[in-house]
Amino acid sequence: MGWQIDLLILLMVISCAIAAVEVKDLLATAILFGAYSFLMCLLWAVMGAVDVAFTEASVGAGVSTVFFVGAIYHTRRRTKD
Amino acid sequence: MRYLYLLLVVLSASVLFYATLDFPQWGDPNSPASLHVSPVYLQRSLEDTSVPNVVTSVLADYRGYDTMFETTVIFTAGLACFVLLRVFAPKMKDTYYRHIQSGVVLHIKGQTTLLDGSRDFERIDSRWVPADIILKTISRFLIPFIQLFALYVVAHGHHSPGGGFQGGVILGASIILLSISFDLRTGLEKIHERGLGLFSATGVFIYTGIGALCLILGKEFLNYGVLSKILPVDPVMARSLGIFGVEVGVAITVMAVMVSIYNYVSSEGRLDEGL
Incomplete structure (x- = not known):
């Protein structure tokens, strides 16, 4: 049962990472980074590194997403290319 | 050129994957x-x-x-x-106040703190969002x-x-x-x-x-x-x-x-x- 969950989360992490680079909308990129961090947090928790998972959830998925959104608020949302 | 970059990425990724084989x-x-x-x-x-x-x-x-x-x-x-x-240095923006009971918004040209202490008005941001x-x-x-x-x-x-x-x-x-x-x-x-x-x-x-x-x-x-x-x-x-x-x-x-x-x-x- 363990490795199927690992594999599923890992595939979702990779697809989040690729989507975050490929997507044109900056706000969507920020949200995808949040999802990426949250999935990484799940992965740490599955591996038993609960302290790291906690930090990842609060810093990576929580506050840094807010910082990204706050910075994007002062830019145009879509990139030129 | 794009394919060259892709090739580089794939190459370095495969090197990294090869290196992980040595991990315990x-x-x-x-x-x-x-x-x-x-x-x-x-x-x-x-x-x-x-x-x-x-x-x-x-x-x-x-x-x-x-x-x-x-x-x-x-x-x-x-x-x-x-x-x-x-x-x-403050940016000379316009100031907006909302009358709390009626919802009427006052748009005052330039920076002011005229109504800041007032109980009937609240200051709102220039990019207005609904309360x-x-x-x-x-x-x-x-x-x-x-x-x-x-x-x-x-x-x-x-x-x-x-x-x-x-x-x-x-x-x-x-x-x-x-x-x-x-x-x-x-x-x-x-x-x-x-x-x-x-x-x-x-x-x-x-x-x-x-x-x-x-x-x-x-x-x-x-x-x-x-x-x-x-x-x-x-x-x-x-x-x-x-x-x-x-x-x-x-x-x-x-x-x-x-x-x-x-x-x-x-x-x-x-x-x-x-x-």
């Missing part, structure tokens, strides 16, 4: 890290440091300097954000619980997962939630810029102060056991209290720095109106 299996008891380093910490941490949680004993005791300078790095990051982003009563009520209910949880994470950090960094971030996030759901000025009323600067320095001072206190009392820097000379407790409890004090210092710094970075980023460094 996950959780392998015969891997080098599990043979020399981990057993020493696992076996001796209780008699060395009297801390029930091995993670905390490594974080705050064996690697106490490391955590201290991490806190200093966070403090420096806040300082760098202040230096880079803070703008003191969302659900959002405001929910966050008003949630924020005390988030802060209570943050304090629990800090205070219970040396028995369970958590500690100064996580608790400080959650505490900062609760204030950021206040700034987002109301507006930036509401958040700044609760904890203003000077207070944030003071707090971020205070946390580092608490950490280094506890270390220096141990030095003054005649032991090594950050050797918490010696605090029992001035506290009415035995050395084991003094270690626990020393680590708790250090965690509180970390939490204060992290909270203040997170909130001030948010304030500077979301208001373009002017601290007048933000996200």
